[in-house]
Amino acid sequence: MNCYLCDQGMSTQVSWRSIFFNELQEVVCLRCRAGFEPAVPGCPICSAPGEGKCADCCEWETTEYAGLIDAGKSLYRYNTAMKEYLHQYKFLKDIVLSQVFAADLREALYKQQTMIVPIPMNGNKLKERTFPQVDRLLDSAALPYTHLLEKKEIGLGGKSKSDRMALQDIFWWNGHPVPEKVLLFDDLYTTGSTMRLAAQVLKDQGVKEIKILSLIRA
Amino acid sequence: MKEIEEFLTGRMWLRNFTPFPKEQLDDAILTGKVRVSPGIIDGKQCARCLEKSSQKIVPFFCAACQSVCHYCRHCIKMGRISSCTELITWAFPSTITPQSHSFFWNGSLTPMQERASQEVQQSLSQDKDHLVYAVCGAGKTELLFPAIYGALKKGLRVCIAAPRTDVVLELSPRLRAVFPSTTIHSLYGNSPEQSGFAPLVIATTHQLYRFKDAFDVMIVDEVDAFPYSYDPALRRAVSKAKKEMAPIIYVSATPSNQLLKQVPNSSQLFRRFHGFPLPVPQFRSLWGYEKDFSKGKIPAKLIDWVDDKINKEQPFLVFFPTIELIEKAIGLFKQRHPAIEAVHSKDADRKEKVMKLRQGQIPGVLTSTILERGITIPNVQVAVVGADQPIFDAAALIQISGRSGRAVDYPSGEVVFFHNGIVWQMDKAIKLIRSYNKGARG
Numbered sequence: 099m100n101c102y103l104c105d106q107g108m109s110t111q112v113s114w115r116s117i118f119f120n121e122l123q124e125v126v127c128l129r130c131r132a133g134f135e136p137a138v139p140g141c142p143i144c145s146a147p148g149e150g151k152c153a154d155c156c157e158w159e160t161t162e163y164a165g166l167i168d169a170g171k172s173l174y175r176y177n178t179a180m181k182e183y184l185h186q187y188k189f190l191k192d193i194v195l196s197q198v199f200a201a202d203l204r205e206a207l208y209k210q211q212t213m214i215v216p217i218p219m220n221g222n223k224l225k226e227r228t229f230p231q232v233d234r235l236l237d238s239a240a241l242p243y244t245h246l247l248e249k250k251e252i253g254l255g256g257k258s259k260s261d262r263m264a265l266q267d268i269f270w271w272n273g274h275p276v277p278e279k280v281l282l283f284d285d286l287y288t289t290g291s292t293m294r295l296a297a298q299v300l301k302d303q304g305v306k307e308i309k310i311l312s313l314i315r316a
Numbered sequence: 317m318k319e320i321e322e323f324l325t326g327r328m329w330l331r332n333f334t335p336f337p338k339e340q341l342d343d344a345i346l347t348g349k350v351r352v353s354p355g356i357i358d359g360k361q362c363a364r365c366l367e368k369s370s371q372k373i374v375p376f377f378c379a380a381c382q383s384v385c386h387y388c389r390h391c392i393k394m395g396r397i398s399s400c401t402e403l404i405t406w407a408f409p410s411t412i413t414p415q416s417h418s419f420f421w422n423g424s425l426t427p428m429q430e431r432a433s434q435e436v437q438q439s440l441s442q443d444k445d446h447l448v449y450a451v452c453g454a455g456k457t458e459l460l461f462p463a464i465y466g467a468l469k470k471g472l473r474v475c476i477a478a479p480r481t482d483v484v485l486e487l488s489p490r491l492r493a494v495f496p497s498t499t500i501h502s503l504y505g506n507s508p509e510q511s512g513f514a515p516l517v518i519a520t521t522h523q524l525y526r527f528k529d530a531f532d533v534m535i536v537d538e539v540d541a542f543p544y545s546y547d548p549a550l551r552r553a554v555s556k557a558k559k560e561m562a563p564i565i566y567v568s569a570t571p572s573n574q575l576l577k578q579v580p581n582s583s584q585l586f587r588r589f590h591g592f593p594l595p596v597p598q599f600r601s602l603w604g605y606e607k608d609f610s611k612g613k614i615p616a617k618l619i620d621w622v623d624d625k626i627n628k629e630q631p632f633l634v635f636f637p638t639i640e641l642i643e644k645a646i647g648l649f650k651q652r653h654p655a656i657e658a659v660h661s662k663d664a665d666r667k668e669k670v671m672k673l674r675q676g677q678i679p680g681v682l683t684s685t686i687l688e689r690g691i692t693i694p695n696v697q698v699a700v701v702g703a704d705q706p707i708f709d710a711a712a713l714i715q716i717s718g719r720s721g722r723a724v725d726y727p728s729g730e731v732v733f734f735h736n737g738i739v740w741q742m743d744k745a746i747k748l749i750r751s752y753n754k755g756a757r758g
Contacts, residue, residue, distance in 0.1 A: 099371070129640075191396045192389060193376045228380045228398070 101127035102195060103183070122200045122239070133179030137172045137315055144287050145172040145315050154290060166297040170310035172287055173202050180314055184286070188231055196234035199313055203239035206311060212279040214243040215300070217292055218269075220251045232285050235313060243283070246303075247296055248272045269299045276300060279307040287312035320344050322513035324406035326473065326530025326557075328364055330355075330395045331402040335509065341404075351407035355388075355397035362388035364397050365525045366552045390549060391525050393505070405528060412513050414471040418497045421461055426591075432583035433459040437466060439581045440533060440563055447575065448567045450585035451594055451752050452689075452718020456567050457487065458589075460535060461494055463565070468498060468515055472532035475517045477524055477554060479544035481505065483537060483690035485667065488518050521550040527557035534558040535565045538689055540572060540711045569689075569718060570711035570748075586755035592727035593753040595720045597700075597713070597746055602734035605701060609644045618701065618734060619652070625680060625697050626653055631673050632680035632697040633687060635716055637705035642682050645701075653679055660684040688715045695726035703733035703742055713745035 101108050108127045137145040146152035151159075158164065174180055187195040207214065216232045224230055236243050247269045280300055282293055287310075297308045320336055323329075331352065334341060344350040353363060361368040367390035378385035380400055387398035397403070425433055432448060439446035440463055450456045460476075467474050476491070478484050481504040488502040501514035503523040517527075521536070521544050536544070536554055544550045554564065566579060576582070588594065600617060608615045614622075618634075625632040636642045639660045646658040655678040657669045666686070672678045674693050681687070685707060698720045700708060708716070713733070720729030733742055 186392075190392050191387070192392055193387070194374055194389070224379045226380075228378050228385070229376060230379065 099125075101125070101130055102192075102198060103127075103130040103186070122204060123197070124201075125194070125197045130179070133177070134183075135175040135177045135180070137175050139171075143167055143170045143310070144290060144312070145170075147175075158290060158294060163294040163298060166294055166301055166308060167310055168307050170293075170312075171206075172312040172315035173199070173206060174314045176286070176314050176316040184314070188227070188285075191228060193229050193234060196231070196238040199235065200238040200240075203235060203241065203313070207239070207241050207281070207283075210241075210281060212281045212307075212309070213246075213277050214241060214281050214283055215246045215296075216243050217282065217284040217296055218245055218247050218249045220249040222251050232283065235285060236283065244274065246272060246274050246276060246280070247299060269296050271299055271303050276303045276305050278305065280305050280309075282308060282310045284310075284312050286314045286316055288316040317344060317349070319511070320350065321406055321408075321410070322412060322511075324350060324404060325410050325412065325513060326406070326527050328403045328405050328526055328528045330397070331404045333395045334404070345404070349406065349408050350404050352402045352404055354399065355401040355403055356386050356399040359386060359399065362391060362397055363403055364388070364394070365391035365549055366556060367391065367549055391522075394522075394525060415468075415498060415515055417465065417468045417495060417515075419461070419465040419494065420496055421458075421494050423458060425459055426455070426587075426589055428585050428587055429455050429459040429589065432585055433462050435581070435583045436460065436463045436565060440467065440565070443561055443563050444581055445564045445566070445579045447571060447579040447582035448565065448585070449571055449576075449582055450567070450569060451588060452569045452715060453588040453590075453594075453722040454569075454585040455589035456537075456585070457490065459585075460565070460567070464491075464516070464533075464535075465495070467533045468495070471515075473515050473517075473530060474533045474535070475519060475524070475527075475531040475557065476535045476537060477519050477521045477557075478537040478690070479521050479541040479550070480538070480686075480690065481520055482666070482686065483541075484518050484520055486690050486692075487537070491516065491518060521553055524550075524553040524557035529556075529559050531558040532562050533565070534562055535567065537567045539566045539568045539575060540570045541689060541715075545572070545711075570714050584755070586752040588722070588727070590724040590727050592721065594749050595717060595729050595731050596749055596753070597717050597731040597733050597742075599703075599733050599735060599738055599742065599746075601736070602701065603736060605734065605736065606641065609641060609648070612648065614645065614648050614652070615734075618699070621699055621732060621734075622649070622652065622680065629676075629679075630695055630697045631676065631693055632699065633673075633693075633719060634680065634682045635688070635698070635700045635708075636682060636684060637702040637707050639684055641702070642684060646682055649682060656680050656682065658682040659687065661686045685712055685716075687719075688712050689718075691719065692722050693719070694723035695729065696720055696722075697730045699732045699734060701734045702736065704735040704737050704739045706741075708741065710741045710744040710748065713742060714748060717745070717749060 102125045140147045141152035141155055143155045186192045219230055250268045293310050357363050360373050367388055372390040373386050375384055375386050385399035387396055436446050464474055484504050498516050499512045499514045500516045501510045503519035602615050605615045642658050649656045659666045659669050673681050717731045720731050721727050
């Protein structure tokens with residue numbers, strides 16, 4: 099088959115991925131794969147580089163959203179290769195690219211005992227994009243998830259962090275029973291507003307422990 | 317409405333990607349001026365690029381129409397086509413008034429160019445395909461000027477398609493200078509929006525996906541070049557973009573046997589416009605060059621060659637088989653001369669770097685096959701590292717050799733094939749070059 103990203107032919111590759119997660123086929127070539135930069139352990143919430151909690155997450159601790167998120171991590175950094183990937187996946191709507199990080203997500207989450215809750219899209223956005231990009235990442239990794247939230251018909255994109263911090267009620271609970279522990283999952287962590295606004299709603303419904311996972315830390 | 321007509325005549329465009337106000341477009345559709353057609357035909361073929369393999373036409377559950385749609389991965393970079401997206405095209409016969417054209421060219425054709433030029437015009441007048449089989453530097457573009465002018469004057473729409481953006485960028489300013497009163501559009505990936513109706517379109521073959529039944533004359537430059545030579549979808553695009561009976565003029569320095577058989581009408585130009593023979597490549601062994609680069613050193617023979625060009629202040633191009641090897645090599649070359657640059661297909665500054673080389677601001681450029689054709693740098697000296705690698709087939713090696721000795725002031729130039737063992741394609745290239753030179757004398 100050809101690489102999903104550069105369309106060059108690839109030989110069947112044997113790697114630890116193919117041995118341990120043999121149900122997940124490698125869909126990008128070694129060269130394209132090497133372009134992505136894994137996030138090394140850093141901030142215990144968002145994996146921003148550096149020792150201990152990053153400045154952004156510390157700032158959140160001075161707001162009303164303090165203490166909402168118990169722990170978290172991101173799998174990759176936002177670099178040129180990732181920018182191009184997101185462009186092709188989300189903007190060009192190349193849905194098969196949901197498979198590119200399936201093995202990483204599966205490895206990160208398959209032992210997870212808590213309920214995985216994806217950050218939802220609103221109806222208009224979903225119609226426009228034609229597929230729920232966060233859900234599809236989990237589908238490709240064959241991970242079960244449950245939607246507990248719904249989202250208002252406005253987006254966060256293009257708003258400054260202070261604007262975002264001021265946004266209330268962008269998410270609401272959809273009425274499903276909530277468990278004690280939840281893992282919130284999103285594709286891209288930028289300012290951390292989305293995760294905290296979503297976590298707030300779940301905490302209000304009685305969730306005790308909230309962890310987060312993002313594919314990418316911008 | 318005039319803008320819509322000018323824009324959509326001969327084009328196939330995504331309905332939700334047009335530059336026009338929605339109401340205006342809806343009105344044009346309602347009155348039948350603009351025709352709407354589905355993006356995916358019969359559930360499995362892309363109507364724009366005509367792709368139909370199951371690897372590229374992919375099913376998914378579509379949240380927009382709440383059912384299973386297919387989308388095309390092949391031409392996705394031009395905006396995704398799926399079963400529930402719509403393509404639009406101008407449905408009425410064109411009411412666009414023909415432009416008047418002027419032809420402004422000081423040059424003159426050599427007798428051989430003149431003969432070829434006449435032959436092309438003759439084929440066109442009979443609506444027959446034609447092959448211009450001409451060595452690099454024969455002056456292929458110039459000999460097409462009279463044929464293009466003739467077609468434009470008759471009110472015909474002409475397309476010059478080339479497989480690569482670099483060639484489109486090279487051709488465009490030359491044609492704009494020669495046809496100053498003609499609206500000319502240059503289309504390539506991320507090209508700026510150009511308004512009005514263009515009787516002359518210079519486009520990458522990829523951009524032809526967006527045309528249908530548009531052109532009366534189709535010129536395909538560098539038909540042997542990747543990706544056109546490799547991708548059947550691009551060949552389909554060429555025949556879809558032209559009107560059914562419109563003739564194709566193929567232009568090539570290294571046509572395939574298939575093309576030679578397929579197009580009976582052809583003109584051969586084995587002499588460069590300045591009359592000098594093509595430089596014949598030299599073979600030089602460069603054993604284990606990959607190992608050397610991996611160990612962080614440039615093979616000694618290559619250093620000698622490059623140092624020689626730097627000392628003589630001759631611009632040089634060194635071709636490499638892979639981007640990986642270029643990336644390993646460029647740091648090492650920069651240690652020898654900090655101004656040496658590297659270019660490859662993913663390099664956004666490619667144009668500027670080639671310009672710097674042409675203007676003598678930098679001594680040389682390391683390159684992938686991306687610069688194998690279309691570029692002219694006076695007095696350039698050429699080396700190929702790994703000429704035995706499969707990416708350098710005879711056609712590519714001939715093109716690369718054709719970079720040197722193009723200018724009349726520097727008609728000879730050095731071409732060296734550094735190799736790890738001589739392969740058949742290298743032999744074939746040198747034999748063909750010698751046969752062209754013989755033909756040129758005869």
